[in-house]
Amino acid sequence: MQLRIEAGNDGFDLLFGDRVILRHTDSCPALVIAQGDADVLMYRGNFRITDTPTGEVAPSSWRECDGGVELLADGATVASLTVAGNAIQVRALQPLHDRMRLRFYAEPDEAVWGGGEQMSYLALKGRSFPIWTSEPGVGRDKSTELTRRMDAEAMAGGDYWNTNYPQPTFLTSRWLAVHLDASCYSVLDFTDPAFHAVDVWSATARFEVFADDGPQGLVSQLSTRFGRQPELPDWAIGGAIVGLKSGASSFERLERFIEAGASVSGLWCEDWAGVRETSFGRRLFWDWHSGARSAERYPDLKASIASLNERGIRFLAYANPYIAVDGDLFGEAREGGHFCLRQASDEVYLVDFGEFDCGVVDFTREDTRIWFAERILGREMLDIGISGWMADFGEYLPVDLRLADGSDPMEAHNRWPVLWADVNARALASRGKTGDAVFFMRAGFSGVQAHCPLLWAGDQCVDFTRHDGIGTVITAALSAGLVGNAYSHSDCGGYTSLHGNVRTTELMQRWCELAAFAPVMRSHEGNRPDDNLQYDSNADLLACFARWSRVHAHLAPYVRQLCHEACETGLPAQRPLFLHYPDEPALFTVQDQYLYGADLLVAPVIEEGALQRRVILPGEGVWRHCWTGEDFAPGAHSIPAPISQPPVFYRPDSAFAALFAGLKGVLEQ
Structure with missing residues (x-):
């Protein structure tokens, strides 16, 4: 199927087969261009982004040219639109114009989905969705006291559209999909029923169009476009992964789960490299190696991992793409040129992650990607028997630093999770562990599907709230699945506990019921483990977790079939x-x-x-x-x-x- 332009009346239609994609008339132009003036403020992964565009130009006429059309205003050519195959190339041709809004045709009552991993809304019609990876925020509902308080304290309240994993791709009930093939800041705007608008902060934009007879074929096409994940290994789907972070006593606590009859496939100890206490709660020490801090918290970790493996239980850990200034690896990374730098000097650019500073590992540099994959994920983790990890963060790239490849951080910011995923996938491949060891991520963008084998839904509040509680993990899995992510799961029990918001027994029970029917079932102790109920806090909760872990394990033959389907067709395990x-x-x-x-x-x-x-x-x-x-x-x-x-x-x-x-x-x- 090819895109083609068909003239008519005072404008033209852009068609894909017999479907109208764009409709341009002199009175209602499909494209508007302008000159932007952005202001970007970041604080601990939360962004405030504003723009005051000027010099807006709406083309008033058009003419055909080779491969497309030229758009004119007052007799001057201001933009071009060319087509080839299923791709649309749009260019603003006026000097300094670096903003464009493209209006795609919409029919009355046309449903729209997509946007990456959305937490609040599966159907997007009536709302706009900025595409910028960031912390999703705490509360995520501007009408609530928690969200207002978090906004006042740290710009951290969030809104319905904030997400760790945005993607400029939308699908419609005409069984069309449109993808913006760019990493710059953009907005999917579905507030006007007459069109689907995409705002692009660039002078050029390339869009890809997909069509099918129904949603399954459309999702399959998108999964082919972005890359399919390998099948999950048997151990990951055959029981629960118990998340504990109490040092060596985690191994003793695990025995209580097993004695209670839990079907256990893994032990996840995110504190393997050490911890630090902050006002947010117990945080990890961001220095990813099995050195003194690790040995103090987990003596003879390699032998303990081997002992678990003999019992068919895997050990999982944690890493992220930042290194603390007070960590052992910081000096090595600095000497190797592995950090992003300040714009006006060769000093390492430091980011405040909440009472401790870190260097940002520069993944635009090939030597650095090799170093992190081999030195940290390979030698420090995989080589001691670690079978998986949370590959956390990826959303924090500031826009005022200097990158090794010279690229604009505003363009690189959304690509950062994809680069991070690629580094993790390289590490698995280097040890022949692809499809056996598993890392899971919350951050993402277009193309992360080709590298990341498993998503997790991020840091939900430990409650039932509409925009940040247990229900958001369903929306997250369904929306991400539509754009090619076959496998998703969540922190069973939730994560964020602030300002007196703590887990209840009911929440813990209901989350078990939900988690059992996801490809991977994994618990988490949360950011304030000492203030919250844990699944081994009492006999009833332990029995609840054990019971639903057995349900999860019982479904493994069916989940294996879903893995086969995901590889063959691209359909996700959890489906709208x-x-x-x-x-x-x-x-x-x-x-x-x-x-x-x-x-x-x-x-x-x-x-x-x-x-x-x-x-x-x-x-x-x-x-x-x-x-x-x-x-x-x-x-x-x-x-x-x-x-x-x-x-x-x-x-x-x-x-x-x-x-x-x-x-x-x-x-x-």
Whole structure:
């Protein structure tokens, strides 16, 4: 299928097959250009970005040229639009013009999704979404006291559009997708029902267009475009990964989980390299090696890892692309030229990460990528038996530093998570561990899919709040899955505990119920572990975690099939309902339940105190309730949902029906 331009009336249409992509008229131009004047402020990964554009030009006429059209204003050529294959190239031709807004054609009631990993909204219509990787913020709802307080304290309140993983790609219910092939600051704006607007902070922009007969084919095309992840290893899907960070006692605590009957596949100790206490809570010591601090906290770690491996339990750790100034590796990295520098000097550019400063490892330099992959991830981690890690951060690249390759930090900022993912993937490949060891990331951008095998949803608050609590991890998985990320999971129990907001028993129970129906189930002690309930705080919570870990392990044969599907088709494990039922427009906005593959429907309880919930069963034919065996016809139902019985349904004609029928017995063990 080729893009083509068709003249008509006082303008032209840009068509892809028989679908209108752009409609330009003299009275309603498809492109507007201007000159920008940006102001960017960053504080601890939170950004405040404003722009005061001037000299706006809206072309009033056009003429055909080789491969496209030229757009004119007052008789002067101000921009060009050329097409080739499925790509649109747009250029602002006036001096100093470095802002453009392209208006893509929209039909009434056309649904829109995408934007990368979105936390608050799956369907994007009616809102705008700046594309800039950053901390998502705490609270993420400007009407709440927590968000207002975090804004006042550290610019850290966030909003509905803030995300660790944005991506300038959108899909529509005409089964079209449009991708901006650029890393500059941009905005997807769906506030006007007459068009889908994309703002681009650049004088040039390249867009790619995709089309298919339905959403599955469209998602498959996008996954091919951005890269598919390897299948998750058996150990990662065959039980729970227990997250503990209490030093050597973590190994003793793990035994309590095993004695309680938990199916354990891994122990994740993010504190392996040391800790430091801050006002935010217990933080890690950002010096990624098994030196004195590591040995003090985890004596003879290599032998302990080997002992776990003999029992079929993997050990996971933590790393990020920054090195603390008071760490042992800082001097080595500085001498090797591995840090980003200040613009006006050869001094290392330091970033305040919350009561400690760090150098930013410069991944635009090939020698540095090799050094980090080999020296840290290879020798310090993989070579001592570590089988995976949280590859944290990647969102903090400031825009006022100097990069080794001379690139503009405003252009490099969104690319940074992709470079970080590539370094981690290189380390796995260097040891022949691709598809065996697993790292997981929260930060991302276009192309991270080709390197990162597993997403996690970031730092949710330890609560049920609409924009920052347990429910956001569902939206995150569904939105990321539409743009080519097959596997997602979350911190079981949540992470951020501030200003008296602490975990409740109910939250811990409900999060277990949700986490069991994700490809990877992993707990986290949170940023303030001493102030919060942990899964080994009491016998009831320990039994709850053990019970749902067994459910997760029981589903491994089905998840293995979903991994096969992801590799072959690009379809994610967790899917919006409309992905399989595109002829039901009522499903386009459903984001609080999902299909786990095609045969299992999961409707987690994400409202505090709820003992029943509304569930939509799509399509034709019955759905069978996993815990009661009762069959339900398609449609909306009010389903009882007491603790330990979240609404989960399966297709009785599924090849895995016997496996699903066995879930009740596993839960009751």
